[in-house]
Amino acid sequence: MLREILIINNYQIILYKKFGKSFSSDKINYLVYLLNDLTYNLDRNILDFLNLIKYRVFYYYNCTLKYMIILITDFTDDLKDVKNCITIFNLKFEEQIEITDDQSIKILNHDNLTKLVLEFFKELSPKIVFIGLGGVGKTTITKLIRAEDIPMQHIPTVVGNIVGIKIGNLTFSGWDLAGQEQFSFTWNKFIKKSDIIIIVIDSSQEISKIKRNRYFVDLIKRESPESKVIAIANKQDLPHKKSPEIIGKLLNVPTFPLIAINEDQRVNMLSYIAEILELSEEIQALIEPMVLRDDLIQLAELTLELTGNLNKVPKIYEQIAILSNELGEKDIAEYFMSKSKSISESINEYVKNLIENKKKSSKDLIELIHPDEKNIDEQNKQINEMSNKIVEIDSEIKELKEKINNAKNKKNSKIILQLNSKLKSLEELKRDLQEKIIELRFNKIQYLIT
Ligand SMILES: Nc1nc2c(ncn2[C@@H]2O[C@H](COP(=O)(O)OP(=O)(O)OP(=O)(O)O)[C@@H](O)[C@H]2O)c(=O)[nH]1
Numbered sequence: 001m002l003r004e005i006l007i008i009n010n011y012q013i014i015l016y017k018k019f020g021k022s023f024s025s026d027k028i029n030y031l032v033y034l035l036n037d038l039t040y041n042l043d044r045n046i047l048d049f050l051n052l053i054k055y056r057v058f059y060y061y062n063c064t065l066k067y068m069i070i071l072i073t074d075f076t077d078d079l080k081d082v083k084n085c086i087t088i089f090n091l092k093f094e095e096q097i098e099i100t101d102d103q104s105i106k107i108l109n110h111d112n113l114t115k116l117v118l119e120f121f122k123e124l125s126p127k128i129v130f131i132g133l134g135g136v137g138k139t140t141i142t143k144l145i146r147a148e149d150i151p152m153q154h155i156p157t158v159v160g161n162i163v164g165i166k167i168g169n170l171t172f173s174g175w176d177l178a179g180q181e182q183f184s185f186t187w188n189k190f191i192k193k194s195d196i197i198i199i200v201i202d203s204s205q206e207i208s209k210i211k212r213n214r215y216f217v218d219l220i221k222r223e224s225p226e227s228k229v230i231a232i233a234n235k236q237d238l239p240h241k242k243s244p245e246i247i248g249k250l251l252n253v254p255t256f257p258l259i260a261i262n263e264d265q266r267v268n269m270l271s272y273i274a275e276i277l278e279l280s281e282e283i284q285a286l287i288e289p290m291v292l293r294d295d296l297i298q299l300a301e302l303t304l305e306l307t308g309n310l311n312k313v314p315k316i317y318e319q320i321a322i323l324s325n326e327l328g329e330k331d332i333a334e335y336f337m338s339k340s341k342s343i344s345e346s347i348n349e350y351v352k353n354l355i356e357n358k359k360k361s362s363k364d365l366i367e368l369i370h371p372d373e374k375n376i377d378e379q380n381k382q383i384n385e386m387s388n389k390i391v392e393i394d395s396e397i398k399e400l401k402e403k404i405n406n407a408k409n410k411k412n413s414k415i416i417l418q419l420n421s422k423l424k425s426l427e428e429l430k431r432d433l434q435e436k437i438i439e440l441r442f443n444k445i446q447y448l449i450t
């Protein structure tokens with residue numbers, strides 16, 4: 001993983017970005033001084049690296065413009081990949097600078113350069129791998145992290161999936177490996193050069209089965225010894241769960257508790273990864289705003305879909321914009337701020353019209369506001385009925401899921417099948433109702449805004 005990037009010109013640091021912890025600032029200053037001295041008055045460009053204790057230091061010196069790019073990475077990063085990325089970054093960097101009369105470098109646009117550095121980080125694509133036996137919750141965890149719908153059925157992963165994982169404003173690639181025995185031949189290849197390998201465990205299994213995970217610990221030591229390793233004691237909601245302390249002792253790796261089917265545990269999971277990767281405090285502090293922003297986006301969608309309460313939406317969009325700014329995502333911030341303003345304006349305009357029209361008779365008013373005013377009443381009634389039905393279905397779904405879990409514990413596959421098919425039809429019914437509501441809401445929103 002790229003931990004730090006510095007650009008030096010005339011012994012001055014003109015750009016510095018820290019993604020993760022590495023050397024102390026004193027040591028970095030000393031390193032900068034040393035590399036500057038080494039390259040002083042050199043008449044050719046140079047791209048090379050040094051291994052220093054736990055980290056690798058790449059340096060690129062440009063003899064024409066007299067600047068140096070220094071990168072501090074982990075040993076997991078591929079030499080060729082990093083060198084290619086530096087070459088590409090360098091070309092783009094030169095578009096963002098100007099040489100002043102005294103031959104020093106002036107950065108034209110700091111925001112553009114920050115974006116470039118984040119792209120660089122993404123280009124090197126730090127790797128997070130989820131490994132573990134079949135059905136323990138690896139795919140569920142990747143869905144939890146990405147705030148996607150959490151699967152309640154076990155659909156075995158075939159070979160593996162690679163998905164983007166955001167932590168604060170950084171993007172990682174998450175490798176969700178297949179746990180079934182027939183894919184075990186892929187594991188040794190897939191774990192290589194990972195920044196972090198997460199062994200996922202079903203804590204409700206018997207100790208003897210949990211001990212089988214020592215196989216993964218040995219495999220990692222052999223095939224990817226430089227990767228950081230943690231275990232997740234998943235399914236902490238189930239009876240007979242073993243504590244993370246017990247599992248940690250059995251495997252001899254730091255172990256953290258989780259209930260991956262519980263959406264509220266997203267922050268916990270992201271924080272474990274951030275802590276073990278030793279991400280900088282600045283990046284760790286972005287996890288909560290990021291999760292909060294995703295929750296608010298969902299809330300805004302639901303508010304529109306299910307209640308059509310337009311008054312609340314501009315405020316939510318404004319909060320999303322503020323959080324996006326905190327995350328350094330200015331384009332997204334502008335987008336939501338302008339959406340917030342345009343909806344507020346539409347509402348104001350609508351209210352203004354309403355007040356003006358109130359001067360007319362109430363009969364005329366109904367005709368004027370909307371020719372289908374009576375229909376709107378009818379639609380409201382239908383929407384209320386359907387929303388109530390959805391609440392009922394939700395509680396039935398919750399009960400069913402509990403029954404399915406019980407049946408799973410008792411390994412009663414016939415009942416599991418029956419319950420799963422009932423669950424599927426309830427979920428379909430819920431989706432149908434939601435779609436109908438959205439359709440009705442859409443009519444209403446159109447009517448309110450136009
Ligand atoms: N009760 C409970 N069930 C969970 C939890 N996490 C995952 N599950 C369930 O476990 C089942 C298997 O989850 P998956 O994420 O598909 O398992 P996997 O590890 O990806 O399995 P493979 O792809 O076959 O290797 C699903 O039915 C999930 O709903 C949890 O914390 N608690």
Ligand SMILES: [Mg+2]
Nearest residue numbers: 138139156157
């Ligand atoms: Mg899976």
